[in-house]
Amino acid sequence: MDVLGVIQANILTPVVLFFILGIVAARIKSDLKIPNAISEFLPIYLLAAIGLHGGLEMRNAGFSDMLIPMLTAIGLSLMFTLNHYQILRRLGKFNIFDSYALASTYGAVGAVTFSVGSSFLKNQGVESEGYLAAILAVLEPVSFILAIFLTNMAVSKQIKSKKQSISVDTLDNNEKTSIEQNKSNLSKVLYESITGKAIVILLGGIVIGYFIGDKGFDSISIVFDELFTGAVAIFLLEMGIIAGKRLDDIKKVGLFLVTFSILLPTFNGIIGVLVATALGLSLGGAVMFGLLMASASFIAAPAVLRHAIPQAKPSLYITSALGITFPYNIIILLPIMFTISSMLHDLEAPISLFNYLSINL
Amino acid sequence: MKLFDVKLLTVTCEILAQKNIIEILNKHGITGYTLYEVDGNGSKGVRGQGFKNEKNVKIEIISTEARLKDIVEEITRSLFSDFAIIVYISDVQVLRPEKFI
Numbered sequence: 001m002d003v004l005g006v007i008q009a010n011i012l013t014p015v016v017l018f019f020i021l022g023i024v025a026a027r028i029k030s031d032l033k034i035p036n037a038i039s040e041f042l043p044i045y046l047l048a049a050i051g052l053h054g055g056l057e058m059r060n061a062g063f064s065d066m067l068i069p070m071l072t073a074i075g076l077s078l079m080f081t082l083n084h085y086q087i088l089r090r091l092g093k094f095n096i097f098d099s100y101a102l103a104s105t106y107g108a109v110g111a112v113t114f115s116v117g118s119s120f121l122k123n124q125g126v127e128s129e130g131y132l133a134a135i136l137a138v139l140e141p142v143s144f145i146l147a148i149f150l151t152n153m154a155v156s157k158q159i160k161s162k163k164q165s166i167s168v169d170t171l172d173n174n175e176k177t178s179i180e181q182n183k184s185n186l187s188k189v190l191y192e193s194i195t196g197k198a199i200v201i202l203l204g205g206i207v208i209g210y211f212i213g214d215k216g217f218d219s220i221s222i223v224f225d226e227l228f229t230g231a232v233a234i235f236l237l238e239m240g241i242i243a244g245k246r247l248d249d250i251k252k253v254g255l256f257l258v259t260f261s262i263l264l265p266t267f268n269g270i271i272g273v274l275v276a277t278a279l280g281l282s283l284g285g286a287v288m289f290g291l292l293m294a295s296a297s298f299i300a301a302p303a304v305l306r307h308a309i310p311q312a313k314p315s316l317y318i319t320s321a322l323g324i325t326f327p328y329n330i331i332i333l334l335p336i337m338f339t340i341s342s343m344l345h346d347l348e349a350p351i352s353l354f355n356y357l358s359i360n361l
Numbered sequence: 362m363k364l365f366d367v368k369l370l371t372v373t374c375e376i377l378a379q380k381n382i383i384e385i386l387n388k389h390g391i392t393g394y395t396l397y398e399v400d401g402n403g404s405k406g407v408r409g410q411g412f413k414n415e416k417n418v419k420i421e422i423i424s425t426e427a428r429l430k431d432i433v434e435e436i437t438r439s440l441f442s443d444f445a446i447i448v449y450i451s452d453v454q455v456l457r458p459e460k461f462i
Binding site for chain 1: 377
C-alpha cells in the first residue's frame, strides 16, 4: 500500500471534498454559510454519536484493558505539551503566554479531528476500540490544566522576584491577591472545562451507549449511525469556510509557527501510532490514538485559554490549529498514519516491530 | 411626566470577555443589565463570523454616574490590555429612578 495512493483516495472522499469546497467558497467570497444554529448543533451531535458508539463497544468488549492506554495517552499528552513549550519558547522565541497557549493547544485533542478520523475508518471498513472515546474525554482538559498551572507558577514567580527587587511592603497585598486569584483561576478553569458541553455530552453519550446496548441503539441508529458521515461532511463544509477566511492570517503567524504546526503533529501522531501498536491496539485503534496525539484543539482552546491565559494572542493559536494543522491532519497525516498502522499490523509479532522499521527506513 | 437623569453604560466586547464583565457588574452590586450578541468590524478585524466564540456582545447598564465610573475604572484596569472592548457612557432619562440606584 503506497502512501500517495491512500492520500489521493482520501482527498476524493466526501468529507475532505466538502472541506475543500468550504475553503474555495470562502476564498471566492461566496456568501455560502451554514446557519449558526446548525453549526453549533453539529459538534454536539458528533460528540453524542462518538460517545454512544464508544459506550456500545465498551459494553461489548469490556473496558478492563482501557486503563493502560488511557494513562499512556495522558502521559504522552503532558510530555508533548512540555516539549512544545520548550520548542516554542527557545527556538520560536515566543513569549511565555503565547508559548504555553500554543503548547497546550497542540497538546490538547480535537474533537472535530476525531470525528473525521471515525468517518475515515468507517470508510475504510476498519473498527477501532470503543474506549478511545473515553480517552478523548479524559484528554480534553489535561493539557490545558498543565499549561495553566505552569503559566500561573511563572507569573507568581515573576511577581515575587519583582517584589524582592523593589522590596516595598505595599506590594505585599497585591502579590497575595494575585496569587490567590491565580489559584481560584485554575480551579475555575478545571471546573469549567470538566462541566463544559463537550465533555458532558461525550461522557453522557458513553454512559447512555453503555446502558442501552445494541438493542436500544437500534431505535436511534438511523440518526446516530447512518447520518454520521453526512453530518461530518456538512460540518467540514463549515470548517472549510472558517479556515478559508483565516488563510490570509497564516502570513501573520510566521514561518516558524507554520513549520511547527506541520512537523509537531506528524511527530506526535507517528509516536502515537507506534506506542498504541506496542500496547496492542488494533489497526484502527492505533490510527485513532495517533490522531488524538496529533490533533490540535480549536473549538475548546479559545474558550478555555481566553480566560485562563488572556495575555496570549488567540489569533496565533486558532489560526495555526485550524488553518494549518487541521487540514494537514485530515488530508495528509491521517492516511500516512493509516499506512504506518497497516504496515505495523501486518506483522504478527510486535517484537519484530523495530526490525521491520529499520529495514524500511 | 417627570423624567430623571441617569447614565447608560454600554460595553461592546468579545463574547469571551462577557463573563468577566458580568463578574465586575455583580461585584459592584449591579443586578440588571441587557445583553445581546452583535457583529461588527474593528481593529481586531471583522467579528461575529465563524465560531460562536468569535462573536461580540453588547451589554447595557443603567445606573448612577458614580457607580458606573467605578465599573468603567475596573474594566479599564483589568480587561483592556487583553480583550477587545469598547466602553462608553451616555445620558439617558428614566421614569423610575429607584430601579437604577
